[in-house]
Amino acid sequence: MSEVSQLIEALSVEEVDAIEAEITHLPNRESAAIEAMRIVQEKRGWISDESLRAIARLLGMSTEALDSIATFYNLIFRKPVGRHVLMLCDSVSCYVMGCDKVRTAVCDQLGVEMGETTPDGRFTLLPIVCLGACDRAPVMTIDEELITHLSADSIPDILSGFD
Amino acid sequence: MVTLSTKPLTERVEAVGGVVDMAAYENAGGYEAARQAITKSEPEAVQGLVKDADLRGRGGAGFPTGVKWGFVPKGDAAGPGHKYLVCNADEMEPGTFKDRYLMEMDPHLLIEGMLIAAFAIGADKAYIFLRGEYHESFKQLYSALADASEKGYVGQNVFGSDFSVDLVIHRSGGRYICGEETALLNALEGKRGQPRTKPPFPPASGAWGRPTIVNNVETLCNVPGILKNGVDWFRDLGIGNDSGTKLYGVSGRVKRPGLWELPIGTTIREIIEEHAGGMQDGYKLRGILPGGASTDFLTIEHLDLPMDYGSIQAAGSRMGTGTMILMDDSICPVAISINLQHFFAQESCGFCTPCREGLPWLEQLLIDIEEGRGQPGDLELLDGNAAFIGAPGNTFCLHATGAMEPLLSALRCFREDFEAHIESGGCPYRERGH
Numbered sequence: 001m002s003e004v005s006q007l008i009e010a011l012s013v014e015e016v017d018a019i020e021a022e023i024t025h026l027p028n029r030e031s032a033a034i035e036a037m038r039i040v041q042e043k044r045g046w047i048s049d050e051s052l053r054a055i056a057r058l059l060g061m062s063t064e065a066l067d068s069i070a071t072f073y074n075l076i077f078r079k080p081v082g083r084h085v086l087m088l089c090d091s092v093s094c095y096v097m098g099c100d101k102v103r104t105a106v107c108d109q110l111g112v113e114m115g116e117t118t119p120d121g122r123f124t125l126l127p128i129v130c131l132g133a134c135d136r137a138p139v140m141t142i143d144e145e146l147i148t149h150l151s152a153d154s155i156p157d158i159l160s161g162f163d
Numbered sequence: 164m165v166t167l168s169t170k171p172l173t174e175r176v177e178a179v180g181g182v183v184d185m186a187a188y189e190n191a192g193g194y195e196a197a198r199q200a201i202t203k204s205e206p207e208a209v210q211g212l213v214k215d216a217d218l219r220g221r222g223g224a225g226f227p228t229g230v231k232w233g234f235v236p237k238g239d240a241a242g243p244g245h246k247y248l249v250c251n252a253d254e255m256e257p258g259t260f261k262d263r264y265l266m267e268m269d270p271h272l273l274i275e276g277m278l279i280a281a282f283a284i285g286a287d288k289a290y291i292f293l294r295g296e297y298h299e300s301f302k303q304l305y306s307a308l309a310d311a312s313e314k315g316y317v318g319q320n321v322f323g324s325d326f327s328v329d330l331v332i333h334r335s336g337g338r339y340i341c342g343e344e345t346a347l348l349n350a351l352e353g354k355r356g357q358p359r360t361k362p363p364f365p366p367a368s369g370a371w372g373r374p375t376i377v378n379n380v381e382t383l384c385n386v387p388g389i390l391k392n393g394v395d396w397f398r399d400l401g402i403g404n405d406s407g408t409k410l411y412g413v414s415g416r417v418k419r420p421g422l423w424e425l426p427i428g429t430t431i432r433e434i435i436e437e438h439a440g441g442m443q444d445g446y447k448l449r450g451i452l453p454g455g456a457s458t459d460f461l462t463i464e465h466l467d468l469p470m471d472y473g474s475i476q477a478a479g480s481r482m483g484t485g486t487m488i489l490m491d492d493s494i495c496p497v498a499i500s501i502n503l504q505h506f507f508a509q510e511s512c513g514f515c516t517p518c519r520e521g522l523p524w525l526e527q528l529l530i531d532i533e534e535g536r537g538q539p540g541d542l543e544l545l546d547g548n549a550a551f552i553g554a555p556g557n558t559f560c561l562h563a564t565g566a567m568e569p570l571l572s573a574l575r576c577f578r579e580d581f582e583a584h585i586e587s588g589g590c591p592y593r594e595r596g597h
């Protein structure tokens with residue numbers, strides 16, 4: 001297989017186009033590293049070794065250099081995640097407002113710990129730092145939705161809205 | 164007589180009762196300040212106004228904005244290539260929720276502020292470095308930016324003038340340290356978000372080695388008002404020595420947590436008691452982190468202090484982001500210190516040893532004390548190491564210094580609680596059922 005067709009194999013045409021569009025705003029190709037990984041992750045949920053190699057080649061950098069960037073950032077996932085990513089804020093205002101009890105309720109309800117994915121692949125649970133909604137604490141996001149004023153009692157209802 | 168605004172940052176949101184779109188923003192006189200400046204004024208005159216208004220950075224450090232803009236080399240001195248304006252919208256300081264409000268509710272205000280700032284420093288490229296988790300802010304900014312581009316307010320020949328500026332949103336991969344301006348520049352360049360050596364400072368050598376100004380969202384949102392209503396108006400908005408209004412926030416066990424635009428210099432008491440409605444029944448106020456997690460604790464002794472740069476600094480803390488976190492009497496000072504140090508340890512970029520190794524070590528010592536394994540002498544060990552790690556210059560950037568501010572002050576303000584843990588071999592708060 002030629003290099004180009006290998007690339008197309010690992011990245012879709014839309015992904016390559018979106019990454020190229022980002023590069024036009026930047027002085028060089030490597031500068032799009034984080035945006036490129038975000039674009040691919042948006043489509044695939046995570047960055048596999050295969051995706052990583054393809055993005056690195058597209059940007060003209062080594063896979064190792066790209067991986068050192070990938071592993072620096074909280075929001076770039078180098079492992080597969082569930083259908084929904086639940087990020088529960090554990091920073092200070094949410095702590096004061098009782099996020100520990102919410103965490104226990106979430107973990108009990110789903111039967112997994114923070115950092116794990118449910119066996120049915122429905123949820124991945126992750127801790128996150130302050131989500132900038134401290135006046136509505138405790139808070140979490142599920143995928144792109146911000147959910148505020150959490151309590152242990154409200155958890156079963158909220159989770160049942162995501163399958 | 165015309166009555167001038169007292170709430171330049173939030174008045175449109177209040178009038179509209181929701182998100183201010185292009186039509187509402189222009190109806191309220193929006194984009195006029197940028198149009199006048201860009202088509203009729205000169206960059207140096209605009210810089211002069213912002214300097215005379217004494218606008219200070221709202222991102223935490225309080226550096227005078229006009230003075231910073233003045234550091235950007237002009238004309239041939241800048242050499243060939245781009246100049247950059249970067250809006251720091253990476254809001255991640257625990258307890259802080261002010262920039263999110265501005266971007267979600269009045270996105271054109273930020274765009275107008277950035278247009279004026281870019282014109283004033285001669286930047287032809289502008290980036291909004293946005294926190295990746297701020298999905299709603301992204302949607303609002305993205306659509307506002309599309310509307311502004313369509314009208315010819317952003318891009319080539321802004322307002323038909325010969326000034327052009329590209330404005331692009333970069334969504335962060337997420338790390339607290341990327342809010343530090345030099346780490347932010349590395350992240351913007353697509354690299355690991357590690358801080359850079361200073362000097363050179365960004366106005367001389369920033370993004371891709373070119374002159375760059377980094378300003379906070381709230382700072383930039385103050386710029387259109389200064390041009391529209393004048394320097395004297397802005398200076399008179401503040402109560403004490405500082406100029407303008409401030410978005411103050413309160414979180415914790417108060418009756419009405421929230422965010423209010425008030426004259427800068429409003430007292431802590433007024434913010435907590437009048438605006439936030441005071442403490443919830445059954446809870447007493449014990450500690451105040453006045454401007455985010457990386458500021459020193461204040462106590463109820465300090466309630467009558469004005470929330471301005473000088474007064475809070477004189478009391479041994481910092482106004483920081485101006486959004487305060489309240490610790491009530493049900494919260495164990497050792498446990499909240501573990502929470503804070505866990506954050507800073509986790510968010511250390513790992514580049515230098517005292518921060519990378521020291522912060523987790525301190526967190527573990529605090530956990531030992533909380534769980535009843537504290538030893539006589541542990542508090543002195545904490546004092547000494549926190550002072551060493553926190554001293555500016557002992558670490559590469561101010562992350563570790565910020566981390567030690569709430570710890571050193573907790574050790575001072577709530578000493579008896581720390582001692583009680585060691586003496587009784589456990590956490591008195593847990594025993595009381597909290």
Ligand SMILES: Cc1cc2nc3c(=O)[nH]c(=O)nc-3n(C[C@H](O)[C@H](O)[C@H](O)COP(=O)(O)O)c2cc1C
Pocket residue numbers: 219220221222223224225226228251252253254255256339340341342343344345377378379380382383560561562565
């Ligand atoms: C560890 C650390 C984190 C920071 N995070 C932010 C941030 O999230 N937002 C921000 O505006 N400034 C942040 N700052 C301050 C910036 O370095 C910089 O001073 C600021 O963006 C300048 O803008 P201003 O002058 O308009 O305040 C941080 C500083 C440090 C040391």
Ligand code: SF4
Pocket residue numbers: 340358510511512513514515516518519558559560561562563
């Ligand atoms: S002080 Fe911490 S965050 Fe700053 S450079 Fe050193 S390790 Fe990185």
Ligand code: FES
Pocket residue numbers: 089090091092093094095129130131132133134137138139257258259
């Ligand atoms: S501390 Fe949880 S949203 Fe700010």
